[in-house]
Amino acid sequence: METNERLNLVRSDRWIAFDRANIVLNRLTSLMEMPRQSRMPGLMVYGSSGIGKTMIAKRMESLYPTQYEADIGVTQTPILLLQAPPAPDERRFYQHILASIGAPMWGRHTVSELEVRALSHLRDMDLKMIMIDEVHNLLAGSYREQRRFLNMLRFLANDLCASLVVFGVNEAVDAIRGDEQLARRLDEHFLPFWEDDIEFSRLIQTLIAAMQLERGSSLSVHSLRTILGVTGGVTSRVFTMVKALAIDAIETGEERITDEAVQAWQPIWAKHSWNIRRQAVPAF
Numbered sequence: 001m002e003t004n005e006r007l008n009l010v011r012s013d014r015w016i017a018f019d020r021a022n023i024v025l026n027r028l029t030s031l032m033e034m035p036r037q038s039r040m041p042g043l044m045v046y047g048s049s050g051i052g053k054t055m056i057a058k059r060m061e062s063l064y065p066t067q068y069e070a071d072i073g074v075t076q077t078p079i080l081l082l083q084a085p086p087a088p089d090e091r092r093f094y095q096h097i098l099a100s101i102g103a104p105m106w107g108r109h110t111v112s113e114l115e116v117r118a119l120s121h122l123r124d125m126d127l128k129m130i131m132i133d134e135v136h137n138l139l140a141g142s143y144r145e146q147r148r149f150l151n152m153l154r155f156l157a158n159d160l161c162a163s164l165v166v167f168g169v170n171e172a173v174d175a176i177r178g179d180e181q182l183a184r185r186l187d188e189h190f191l192p193f194w195e196d197d198i199e200f201s202r203l204i205q206t207l208i209a210a211m212q213l214e215r216g217s218s219l220s221v222h223s224l225r226t227i228l229g230v231t232g233g234v235t236s237r238v239f240t241m242v243k244a245l246a247i248d249a250i251e252t253g254e255e256r257i258t259d260e261a262v263q264a265w266q267p268i269w270a271k272h273s274w275n276i277r278r279q280a281v282p283a284f
Contacts, residue, residue: 003250006212010246016210016239018203021056024189028060031163032078032128039185040157042164044135046173047191050236053167057081057133064129077101077125084134088141088149094118101125122160130156131165136172150179157185193233196225200233207239208257211246215256223262230267241265 001009024045031041045053064078082100085092094114098104103121105114132153138146157164164186166176177183194200201224208217231237245257245265254261 001212006250007247010211010243010250015055015059015062016207018206019199020191020203021052021059024056024191025060025063027187027189028129028165029063031165032064034163036128036161038158038161040161040163042157042166042186043189044173044176044186045165045167045189045191046170048193048234049169050234051191051193052235053191054133055235057131057165057167060131075125077127079129079131080122080125080127081131081133084132084137086137086140088138088145090115090149090152093149093152097122119156119159122156127160127162129163129165130160131167133167135166135168135176139171139175146175147179150176150182154179154182154185191235194228194231194235194238195233196228200224200228203238204242207242208246211242211249211257213246213249213255213257215254217249217257219257219262220259223259226262230265237267241267244268 027043031043034040045056047053058081061079061081066075066077068075080097080100082093082096085096091111091114094111094117095105097118098114098121101121103117105117109117130153138149141149153164153166156162164182166172166186168176173188176186194203204219204224204227208219227238227241231241242257245261248261248265249255249257
């Protein structure tokens, strides 16, 4: 593989499996394989911004792609991944559903008309899971608007006998728990910041291996702690840092990530923002 191809591969937004993400994917897969019932269980995945929620949601969607059944002339979509609207607006959400499945409704329609049309299409798609990303957007509305929006999500899941999965930041948890009926059906899975432990070490090893460098990279414990401190334990920033180090290694011909490169690397984000957890890097 030529250098430019390797660099493009490193820069690409591709899936790199790691233990923490696989645990969530396994939970979601078990929901997909569950027989349909009137009250399907669901899942709430939450954690700080950049911790990997959207990455996991998109990966899950890719594992169950839309398929056209030519013999019966029907398009089946096992999973529908949607982003919550900027505020808990039922009309906008139904319009978003219809646009996402290629069935927009033009002109002025009541919420009830949009609901009927959306449900009709979703039933035809044999939907088994609805995933809502950025569900914390509902916090932009009043308490009453939040309750109406959560009621709508519960209604959709009930009517379609589909699992509801929501992804959001920590602040959204209390809002979801405020709907007692919905909270009872959504198990919770928390994605924490990375810590100075063996799990983080395995993550770095997995990422470096995915960079396909020509030489092995044996980083010291101090370098691992430096990566953790610079990134604040945020998954997206860990990925950004390792990818940047790998690109430097390829462009310079070093073909490995060295301790010196880790110590010299400067983050692209502002200094005041990357010290999220005020985690000091111990001196050696």
